[in-house]
Amino acid sequence: MNEIREAPHADLLNAAIELFGRSGFEGASTRAIASACDKPMSAITYHFGGKQGLYLACARHIAEILGERIQPVVEGIDALNALSATREEIEAALIPLVEAGVAIVTDPRLDTVAMFMLREQAAPTEAFDLLYERVMCPLLTSIAGLLAAAANPPIEPERARVLAIMLMGQILMFRTCRATTMRFSEWEEIGADQKRQLVGAARVHLSAILHSLSSGEHA
Known part of the structure; x- marks a missing residue:
């Protein structure tokens, strides 16, 4: 993984994220992980306590990587007084989320992170709980709160949560279903123009969702 974030034992973590993402927890051996970054196998036991500890450390590392990108967006959303905000202010607070989401799903340096996370989506483990609580839940909660605040008449919390998932899902499609989206879009790469x-x-x-909520069309 060609990642931009430095961390203690980053070479081991990056090698492990790639191999766990490609082969799964059972398929990735500690011998192969250590060999991939030219470390002795004992380094895994010494620093992480073993394979399970390394796996959870990978999840924490991923949470920190994504958190650094997402946290400023969440802080901007949470700083808005949703109860008194206009639809335009709510939309302005959510646009950075859209931009950050596109930047994340199209960053090739996060390819191995995506593979690791997709495995956790398909077969959740303790690592999923960590990723959900530190990254996905805070983000979706902030989005759902703003969508609920934009609704007139009000909507149930469940509906706000579903709308938040749908809003994020349209962006995540370009990571989770990359082959389909690239072929149907007739793109060979995702460059600056494609990102725009x-x-x-x-x-x-986003604008259509907020218009529907604020105009009462959703009722």
Whole structure:
């Protein structure tokens, strides 16, 4: 993984994230992980207590990587007084989320992170609980709160949560279903122009959701 974040034992963590992502927990051996970063196997036991400890350390490392990108967006959302905010202010607070989401799902340095997380989505372990509590839940909670605040008449919390998932899902599609999205879009790569198109499309959908909620069309 060509990651931009430094961390203690980052070489072991990055090698482990890649191999766990490609082969799963059972398929990735500690011997292969240590060999991939030219470390002795004893380093895994010494620093992480064993394979399970290394796996959870990988999840924490991923949470920190994504948290550094997402936290400023969440803080911007949470700083808004949702109860008194206008629809335009709510939309302005959520646009950085759209932009950050597109940047994350199209960053090739996060390819191995994505593989690790997709395995946890398919077969959740203790690592999923860690990723959910530190990254996904705070983000979705903030989004759902703003969507609920925009609704007139009010909507149930469950509906706000579903809308938040749908808003994020349209962006995540370009990571979780990369082969399909690339082929159907007739793209060979996702460069600057393609990223602008993704942000633009997501902003259109965000605006449509907020218009529906604030105008009463959702009732």
